[in-house]
Amino acid sequence: MLNPTYALLAALIWAISPIYYRGFLAKFDFLSFNVLRTAGASLALAVPAAYYWSPAGLGYVIPGGIITLAVGDSLFLLAIRESGASVASPVVYTYVLMIQLLGVALGQAVPTAYLASALMVAAGVYVLSRGGGGKPRVRGIALALSAGALWTVGQELIQFSTSAGGDFVVVTFVRNASAAAALTTAYLLTRKRRSWPRGLSPREYAIMLFFIVSDLAVGSSLFVYSIATIGVALTVILTSLSPLLTQFFARALGKESPSPRDFAGGVLIVAALVLAVAY
Numbered sequence: 001m002l003n004p005t006y007a008l009l010a011a012l013i014w015a016i017s018p019i020y021y022r023g024f025l026a027k028f029d030f031l032s033f034n035v036l037r038t039a040g041a042s043l044a045l046a047v048p049a050a051y052y053w054s055p056a057g058l059g060y061v062i063p064g065g066i067i068t069l070a071v072g073d074s075l076f077l078l079a080i081r082e083s084g085a086s087v088a089s090p091v092v093y094t095y096v097l098m099i100q101l102l103g104v105a106l107g108q109a110v111p112t113a114y115l116a117s118a119l120m121v122a123a124g125v126y127v128l129s130r131g132g133g134g135k136p137r138v139r140g141i142a143l144a145l146s147a148g149a150l151w152t153v154g155q156e157l158i159q160f161s162t163s164a165g166g167d168f169v170v171v172t173f174v175r176n177a178s179a180a181a182a183l184t185t186a187y188l189l190t191r192k193r194r195s196w197p198r199g200l201s202p203r204e205y206a207i208m209l210f211f212i213v214s215d216l217a218v219g220s221s222l223f224v225y226s227i228a229t230i231g232v233a234l235t236v237i238l239t240s241l242s243p244l245l246t247q248f249f250a251r252a253l254g255k256e257s258p259s260p261r262d263f264a265g266g267v268l269i270v271a272a273l274v275l276a277v278a279y
Contacts, residue, residue: 007238013219015245018085038180041216049173057166068154069179083140095148124268
């Protein structure tokens with residue numbers, strides 16, 4: 001029997017962490033924070049990855065980590081800082097539909113469900129773009145859509161790596177480590193224009209590392225394991241609930257104030273994603 005628990009836990013983790021990232025980005029430059037994210041997750045996974053080490057599928061994982069976590073997540077962090085998690089998360093999850101459309105570009109037939117999903121996503125993004133209370137959201141939405149396009153490539157590479165026999169812990173570790181190496185190189189090359197924040201207490205670092213490890217180590221491991229056990233389609237459907245949960249949690253925790261229009265846009269996008277993948 002297919003067990004949805006792992007994908008649902010990943011969705012829950014990924015629903016909460018972006019809400020707190022916006023606060024962290026008030027202290028950190030986006031590149032510095034992404035270095036901290038990927039390096040922290042790599043360290044957390046180093047020992048279990050060494051125990052389960054296998055080179056299977058790593059040829060897909062390394063470029064996938066750079067494309068998804070280094071570049072894609074940097075754009076997502078910028079989108080969160082620009083428009084908030086309750087807007088950026090629904091928009092970035094349009095990558096789920098992009099994955100389906102990628103199959104069409106590679107020669108698959110175009111199901112009617114894909115066209116309906118595309119229209120629903122377009123409507124959802126439009127609604128979110130108009131719900132800012134006078135504050136422009138075009139930049140944040142554009143950043144999130146760009147991140148989604150890169151996530152599309154990255155998730156395909158994860159599927160290739162697990163199909164090639166890659167262990168889910170090793171895959172998650174190498175994704176983070178390759179992204180951390182790329183981001184650290186970028187940080188060192190631009191360090192004259194950046195500064196690491198000073199004066200942060202051990203407690204503040206501990207809180208940040210808790211959300212970072214939950215997101216990139218635990219959540220990503222659960223996601224990769226779910227793909228390997230129940231398949232990419234069902235995993236993506238279940239984790240697509242994450243952006244709608246982000247909106248509810250952001251409001252419940254008092255971190256953001258998504259409007260009824262924002263919720264409507266989020267519902268349209270999530271419904272479109274489920275329709276596209278479930279077809």
